Amino acid sequence: MDSNDYNEIIETITADPSAPVDVSALSAEEVAGVEAHRAEMRALDETISRALSIDVPELAMPELTDIDTEDEDVVHMPVGNKRRFSTPAWIGIAASIAIAAVLGVRFLDEPTVYPSLAAEVVAHLDHEPRALTVTSTPVAERSLINVVSKSGAEIDGDVGLITYAKSCVINGKTVPHLVIQGKLGPITLLLMPDERVDGAVPLTGKSINGVILPVGAGSIAIIGEREENLSEIEQRVADSVTWSI
Amino acid sequence: MQSSADNERRRRFDRIVAVLYKDMYRYAAWLSRDPSVAEEVVQEALLRAWKSLHALRDDAAAKPWLLTIVRRENARFFERKRLDTVDIDGLTPAQSAMLAEKDDSEVRDVREAIFRLDNDYREPLVLQVLMGHSTKEIAELMGLKQGAVLTRLHRARLKLKTVIDEMAV
Numbered sequence: 001m002d003s004n005d006y007n008e009i010i011e012t013i014t015a016d017p018s019a020p021v022d023v024s025a026l027s028a029e030e031v032a033g034v035e036a037h038r039a040e041m042r043a044l045d046e047t048i049s050r051a052l053s054i055d056v057p058e059l060a061m062p063e064l065t066d067i068d069t070e071d072e073d074v075v076h077m078p079v080g081n082k083r084r085f086s087t088p089a090w091i092g093i094a095a096s097i098a099i100a101a102v103l104g105v106r107f108l109d110e111p112t113v114y115p116s117l118a119a120e121v122v123a124h125l126d127h128e129p130r131a132l133t134v135t136s137t138p139v140a141e142r143s144l145i146n147v148v149s150k151s152g153a154e155i156d157g158d159v160g161l162i163t164y165a166k167s168c169v170i171n172g173k174t175v176p177h178l179v180i181q182g183k184l185g186p187i188t189l190l191l192m193p194d195e196r197v198d199g200a201v202p203l204t205g206k207s208i209n210g211v212i213l214p215v216g217a218g219s220i221a222i223i224g225e226r227e228e229n230l231s232e233i234e235q236r237v238a239d240s241v242t243w244s245i
Numbered sequence: 246m247q248s249s250a251d252n253e254r255r256r257r258f259d260r261i262v263a264v265l266y267k268d269m270y271r272y273a274a275w276l277s278r279d280p281s282v283a284e285e286v287v288q289e290a291l292l293r294a295w296k297s298l299h300a301l302r303d304d305a306a307a308k309p310w311l312l313t314i315v316r317r318e319n320a321r322f323f324e325r326k327r328l329d330t331v332d333i334d335g336l337t338p339a340q341s342a343m344l345a346e347k348d349d350s351e352v353r354d355v356r357e358a359i360f361r362l363d364n365d366y367r368e369p370l371v372l373q374v375l376m377g378h379s380t381k382e383i384a385e386l387m388g389l390k391q392g393a394v395l396t397r398l399h400r401a402r403l404k405l406k407t408v409i410d411e412m413a414v
Contacts, residue, residue, distance in 0.1 A: 014402050015395040015399040049374050049375060056271065057270070059262070061291065062291055064258070136309050
């Protein structure tokens with residue numbers, strides 16, 4: 001009899017009293033011990049469940065504002081932010097980015113000229129409000145493969161739960177626009193294998209914070225909500241992405 | 246005037262909330278350990294869920310979707326307020342009321358023991374025992390590997406078992 005098998009089974013049941021276990025290698029005495037432990041953990045869970053079932057106050061539904069297509073641009077902003085669609089995410093960005101010049105030359109039928117890669121990256125967030133969705137549904141694998149493979153990027157599963165993937169144009173080049181779910185909300189990743197930056201470029205705004213990180217010969221933009229701590233995510237993303245061409 | 250699509254959307258939302266509101270509140274209360282915070286967090290979560298309802302493609306997934314929103318609103322709340330950690334010996338009246346249990350002293354003591362658990366142990370326990378989530382679902386919701394969830398659940402139960410065993414002495 002291997003006491004490790006028995007102990008591992010006991011630990012498994014302690015973590016999850018309903019977990020199926022294979023007792024075929026155990027003695028009859030050990031099997032009885034496993035079942036007794038499972039019963040004990042189930043009884044413990046009944047007590048825990050009663051303790052967790054605190055009284056709940058009556059539901060007071062907040063005033064639910066009507067949604068129109070313009071308002072959907074701000075649906076994903078933090079609650080309490082009074083901004084409207086006329087104040088895009090990139091207003092308020094550091095003074096080094098010449099937003100006034102961008103506004104001055106922006107016409108509906110002409111391509112927008114951005115003063116920097118950083119300005120274009122942040123402005124891009126306003127073009128795809130539906131990317132900034134709170135969800136636990138992963139993007140379809142086929143869509144993800146399609147989007148990423150076109151760009152010459154490779155990405156492994158450790159980057160996090162990817163809930164959005166689309167090919168977008170940044171600085172005239174088609175790049176993967178991905179979204180992973182952070183602690184405070186969606187985090188945008190733009191994988192740019194052909195955009196070299198000399199060092200990390202910070203991105204700041206009223207409701208966002210982010211960075212363009214140099215990664216090999218290219219770079220990756222990572223943008224989350226203003227209070228999101230991106231340092232762990234930056235490392236994870238940099239470790240998960242490689243350029244194949 | 247509201248369209249029939251707007252009305253249907255509102256009915257769908259009301260149906261989902263009617264079923265899941267208690268879970269939202271209890272999850273928020275055990276995350277924050279403060280019923281007054283939980284009420285505020287749930288209000289914010291309801292607003293955010295209403296505005297993001299189009300992202301919920303399958304109503305069968307409403308529970309993890311709403312709990313994810315609650316989780317994030319709770320994190321935002323604490324980021325904004327920069328609150329200190331809860332002092333178990335300096336509870337507010339609302340927190341004391343949360344722990345109170347008139348008729349069952351065992352429940353009261355276990356409730357207090359759960360209250361004292363670290364967030365890392367308390368949250369997966371709530372999700373598993375009260376919300377009925379699998380360890381895989383908990384891992385997705387918390388952004389952890391499944392092994393990490395199992396370890397935390399194991400430790401949480403051992404800590405609570407110790408409390409109950411001491412009560413029996």
